[in-house]
Amino acid sequence: xxxxxxxxxxxxxxxxxxxxxxxxxxxxxxxxxxxxxxxxxxxxxxxxxxxxxxxxxxxxxxxxxxxxxxxxxxxxxxxxxxxxxxxxxxxxxxxxxxxxxxxxxxxxxxxxxxxxxxxxxxxxxxxxxxxxxxxxxxxxxxxxxxxxxxxxxxxxxxxxxxxxxxxxxxxxxxxxxxxxxxxxxxxxxxxxxxxxxxxxxxxxxxxxxxxxxxxxxxxxxxxxxxxxxxxxxxxxxxxxxxxxxxxxxxxxxxxxxxxxxxxxxxxxxxxxxxxxxxxxxxxxxxxxxxxxxxxxxxxxxxxxxxxxxxxxxxxxxxxxxxxxxxxxxxxxxxxxxxxxxxxxxxxxxxxxxxxxxxxxxxxxxxxxxxxxxxxxxxxxxxxxxxxxxxxxxxxxxxxxxxxxxxxxxxxxxxxxxxxxxxxxxxxxxxxxxxxxxxxxxxxxxxxxxxxxxxxxxxxxxxxxxxxxxxxxxxxxxxxxxxxxxxxxxxxxxxxxxxxxxxxxxxxxxxxxxxxxxxxxxxxxxxxxxxxxxxxxxxxxxxxxxxxxx
Numbered sequence: 001x002x003x004x005x006x007x008x009x010x011x012x013x014x015x016x017x018x019x020x021x022x023x024x025x026x027x028x029x030x031x032x033x034x035x036x037x038x039x040x041x042x043x044x045x046x047x048x049x050x051x052x053x054x055x056x057x058x059x060x061x062x063x064x065x066x067x068x069x070x071x072x073x074x075x076x077x078x079x080x081x082x083x084x085x086x087x088x089x090x091x092x093x094x095x096x097x098x099x100x101x102x103x104x105x106x107x108x109x110x111x112x113x114x115x116x117x118x119x120x121x122x123x124x125x126x127x128x129x130x131x132x133x134x135x136x137x138x139x140x141x142x143x144x145x146x147x148x149x150x151x152x153x154x155x156x157x158x159x160x161x162x163x164x165x166x167x168x169x170x171x172x173x174x175x176x177x178x179x180x181x182x183x184x185x186x187x188x189x190x191x192x193x194x195x196x197x198x199x200x201x202x203x204x205x206x207x208x209x210x211x212x213x214x215x216x217x218x219x220x221x222x223x224x225x226x227x228x229x230x231x232x233x234x235x236x237x238x239x240x241x242x243x244x245x246x247x248x249x250x251x252x253x254x255x256x257x258x259x260x261x262x263x264x265x266x267x268x269x270x271x272x273x274x275x276x277x278x279x280x281x282x283x284x285x286x287x288x289x290x291x292x293x294x295x296x297x298x299x300x301x302x303x304x305x306x307x308x309x310x311x312x313x314x315x316x317x318x319x320x321x322x323x324x325x326x327x328x329x330x331x332x333x334x335x336x337x338x339x340x341x342x343x344x345x346x347x348x349x350x351x352x353x354x355x356x357x358x359x360x361x362x363x364x365x366x367x368x369x370x371x372x373x374x375x376x377x378x379x380x381x382x383x384x385x386x387x388x389x390x391x392x393x394x395x396x397x398x399x400x401x402x403x404x405x406x407x408x409x410x411x412x413x414x415x416x417x418x419x420x421x422x423x424x425x426x427x428x429x430x431x432x433x434x435x436x437x438x439x440x441x442x443x444x445x446x447x448x449x450x451x452x453x454x455x456x457x458x459x460x461x462x463x464x465x466x467x468x469x470x471x472x473x474x475x476x477x478x479x480x481x482x483x484x485x486x487x488x489x490x491x492x493x494x495x496x497x498x499x500x501x502x503x504x505x506x507x508x509x510x511x512x513x514x515x516x517x518x519x520x521x522x523x524x525x526x527x528x529x530x531x532x533x534x535x536x537x538x539x540x541x542x543x544x545x546x547x548x549x
Contacts, residue, residue: 001069001481002125002451003090007041009059010097012512018499024477026492027485027514028525029501034512035485038501039127039455042066045095046125047105047117055099065094068124068451075123080107083116091124093117127453128436136410136436137423143366143408146393149443150369152362156403159358163402166351173344180341183330190331193313197324202306207317210303217296224286231282234275243272355400362404366395370408373442380438380472385465389414391435410439433457434469441472444479451481458488467549470494489529493546498522522547 007016012034029035044054045064055062068091070076080087086108095105095117105112107120128136136145147156183190234240247268254261310317370393377391390413398407413420414431423435437457444452458469470491476482477496486492498517503510517525523543524535530546531539 002066002483003069004065004067005038005042005045006063006065007038008063009056010041010044010054010062010064011037011056012503012510013037013041014056014511016512016514018514020481020483021497022477022481023496024474024494025481025483025497025499026495027483027499027501028487028492028529030503031487033501033503035501036455037512038514039453039485042125042453043127044097045093045105045117046121047095047114048121054097059099061096061098063094063096065092067092076120079116079119079123083107083112083119085110085112085116091120093120125451125453127455128440128457136439139409139422142393142410143403143406145443146366146369146373146408149373150365152365152369155358155362155365159355159362159404160402162351162355162358163400166348166355169344169347169351173341173348176341176344180338186330190327194324194327194331197309197320197327200302200305200309200320202309202317202320202324204318204321207303207306207310210299210306214296214299214303217299227282227286231279231286234279234282240272240275240279243268243275247272359400359404363395363406366404366406366408370395376442377435377438380441381434383468384434384438384472385461385468386414386431386434386438388416389431389435390416390420391438392420394420433459433461434465437469437472441476444476451483452476454482454484454486456485456487458484458486458491462488463490466490467494487529489526489543489546492522492529493526493543493549498525500525519547 001022002020004020005016005018007013009015018038027035027038040051040054041064045066068076070087070089070091076091077087080091088108092108093105094107094109095103097103103114105114105117107116147153232238247265250261250265250268254265306317306320310320313320313323315323373393374391381387381389381391392411392413394409394411396407396409398405410423411420412423412426412431412435414426420426423432433456437454440452454473457473458466461469466488467490470488471494473482473484473491474494474496484491484495492498499514500517500521501512501514503512505511523540526543526546527535527539530542
């Protein structure tokens with residue numbers, strides 16, 4: 001609830017402090033006195049987009065401060081928490097506009113953006129008037145208004161949950177389908193590649209082992225002939241035979257050599273033993289170097305095949321086995337994907353059915369709420385001298401979404417048989433005011449703590465109709481707070497609190513002032529509204545009658 005407004009150097013307001021109360025607060029004054037400036041100033045501190053030239057001429061900056069009561073559970077607390085701003089049982093908004101157009105805002109003495117102010121304003125104040133596009137005249141908000149009137153929050157929440165689930169399952173199915181299409185596009189390659197890899201069946205480390213074996217066989221082929229020649233040179237047709245002949249000759253001569261040949265014969269015997277050992281080693285080497293020429297060819301063929309596949313698939317030879325598993329996994333996914341897609345399609349179908357059921361239920365609930373709202377508004381129109389007018393909530397189909405598949409718009413026909421049309425297109429100024437008031441009366445029933453502002457909503461009506469307008473404003477104010485800018489004495493007389501807006505010129509400077517009125521002052525102000533500039537005693541009597549009614 002708006003408790004106060006402090007304005008400095010805004011347009012023709014030099015300094016002004018207002019303290020508002022619950023109930024019906026009326027602001028009156030002559031045309032041009034500055035009543036709209038109060039609303040411009042309030043809109044400025046609430047972050048609403050409006051006129052740019054707000055700073056009073058000659059001032060360096062203009063400043064507006066507004067403070068609100070904050071009952072427990074007020075929706076503004078959620079905005080403050082999200083913005084990281086302090087909160088309490090009072091909310092203070094302050095905003096400055098410099099002469100060069102720069103704007104700075106504070107919430108509870110913390111700097112904030114205009115976006116935060118606007119988010120807070122949505123929870124604090126509602127402005128209604130003939131030219132207001134923020135409230136009831138904006139068709140984009142009619143669905144939300146109808147849902148609030150019908151208490152359809154639970155059905156909307158269920159529908160949004162169904163929409164999210166439907167979107168999730170559709171997204172999952174699209175992703176799975178895309179993945180399947182990508183795999184299927186290379187299915188022929190995958191099957192050929194896997195078959196080729198399975199046929200070769202490469203093992204980790206095999207390429208290095210084959211390379212060593214190949215080089216060993218290639219080297220053995222080159223040296224084996226020399227080793228065989230060496231063996232033959234040491235064998236029975238070579239050194240071994242000659243050493244044996246030498247030993248026999250020495251042995252035959254040893255008896256006559258008086259011991260001179262014993263040492264040479266011993267050395268020759270040792271040499272024969274070593275030669276025999278060498279020959280055994282050479283035989284082993286020759287055996288190790290013996291291989292089937294076809295084995296070298298087979299080794300080379302497998303080595304080259306492994307390396308060729310590695311180059312073909314741009315992987316290391318040791319990675320071929322793992323690569324084959326990867327390709328095989330894709331093929332398995334292709335086969336398993338069909339079953340997965342079938343399940344996902346079933347999930348989508350179930351989610352779509354759930355959404356359809358929730359959307360249908362919400363549509364039916366909206367139709368019932370619309371019929372109830374139409375009946376309630378029609379009942380309010382009769383006392384406002386519009387008993388022949390027709391108010392209808394039109395529900396039409398639109399593309400499905402998280403809020404359903406219903407487009408909602410408030411339509412009116414001002415006379416029987418006349419075509420119905422949008423609220424802000426068909427009704428004249430006075431009629432529109434009464435339609436808006438009747439609608440607002442119906443929408444605010446059961447609500448409390450609201451701050452509603454009506455800007456000359458009684459324009460174009462008078463007499464009993466104006467009295468009916470005032471009584472409905474007073475009825476709305478019983479559960480909250482209403483500020484109304486009015487030129488109607490009938491409306492002004494019904495206010496619980498009354499301020500007069502007046503303009504004066506001092507030393508060539510025009511300023512606006514707003515003063516609270518006591519009972520006698522209210523009599524004179526209502527009398528002025530009845531009779532004009534010259535207040536007669538008859539006008540005062542009429543004013544007293546209105547105030548006592």
